Amino acid sequence: MNPEEKARQQIDAQLTASGWAVQTKDKINLAAARGVAVCELSFATGEPDYTLFVDAKALGTVEAKPEGHSLVGVEEQSTKYVVGVPSGLPAWHKPLPFCYESTGTETFFTNRLDPDPRSRRVFSFHRPETLLAWVQQEKQLAQRLRELPPLAAGSLWLAQIEAITGLDKSFAAGLLRALIQMATGSGKTYTAVNFIYRLVKYAGAKRVLFLVDRGNLGRQTLKEFQQFVSPVNNYKFTEEYIVQHLNSNTLDKSARVVIGTIQRIYSMLKGEQEPAPDLDDLPIEAAETLFKKPVPVEYNPAFPIEEFDFIITDECHRSIYNLWRQVLEYFDASLIGLTATPSKQTFGFFQQNLVMEYNHEKAVADGVNVGCDIYRIN
Secondary structure: OOHHHHHHHHHHHHHHHOOEEEEEOOOOOOOOOOEEEEEOOOEOOEOOOEEEEEOOEEEEEEEEOOOOOOOOOHHHHHHHHHOOOOOOOOEOOOOOOEEEEEOOOOEEEEEOOOOOOOOEEEOOOOOHHHHHHHHOOOOOHHHHHHOOOOOOOOOOOHHHHHHHHHHHHHHHOOOOEEEEEEOOOOOHHHHHHHHHHHHHHOOOOOOEEEEEOOHHHHHHHHHHHHHOEOOOOOOEHHHHOOEEEOOOOOOOOOOOEEEEEHHHHHHHHOOOOOOOOOHHHOOHHHHHHHOOOOOOOOOOOOOOOOOOOEEEEEOOOHHHHOOOHHHHHHOOOEEEEEEOOOOHHHHHHOOOOEEEEEOHHHHHHOOOOOOOOOOOOO
């Protein structure tokens, strides 16, 4: 088996796991499944390795390359294909809106319906119903993020306002990772609840994951959502939207916000039904004794990559950005970090995109935090 055939075999398996029926062009049956991937159909501009159909209409392509082949520049090849759709081929949109480039071990994705389409790395392929939902939307999430209404400041402190407006600008620029540095005691969680409300209400975020370090912090975070009052309609957050605190391995599909630990999410990705009862309070550093490199993650059809649109990591231990990063990067989601003391790994993981810097000294100067005197006692 040559490298390209090996890559095709892996891609076939990944497409199948994501809900696509892979077919050859001499045995096409678009009614066999909701999502069908047909190999090497003839387009006016060449033969894409796979053409993706949902409900018997085309909406994307996959370009396969052998393992080790650089995917930089392959997006141009995909672009050439999607504009060459044969006139008689039924399609949801022309040119085709979705492009993948994959080696079987590395996959990139482009949504050409975005206001500024750009390729991004994804763990695997999206499910057929997800791509169908996206192609039927009047505006894509990236466009809706550019059109967020001005912030209703209400009782927010100046630093909290700056953090949220800085994040809005980052979203508008199309950046997928952002870091907010705010001193302990300056209201990071309340700030997060405010911008999450905006993401759900105005950007139409399907689901947001809020990661905490321990189970008891999850309960505190849930209280913040329960106490939050909308500046728009005076409803509590939890009266308007369902917020789930994960204390089992069952996700409430109607929840717009999910609160949990990284250990819990990893357990769900592994398909565990009954993890240890104290899972959420196990030290996150314990992984360092089990794994010397990022924890292994495999695709789980019951927990697809598009499950969350945004992931917020709140004061998680620094190992989350090296040992646990594959759990975060499994999901095709924008990542937002909240911390008082970022490390070099934290800055690196969030691609140096620091949208707010509010340290303890500034908080004391603003009267938000109380200063202190330090005594050394021998």
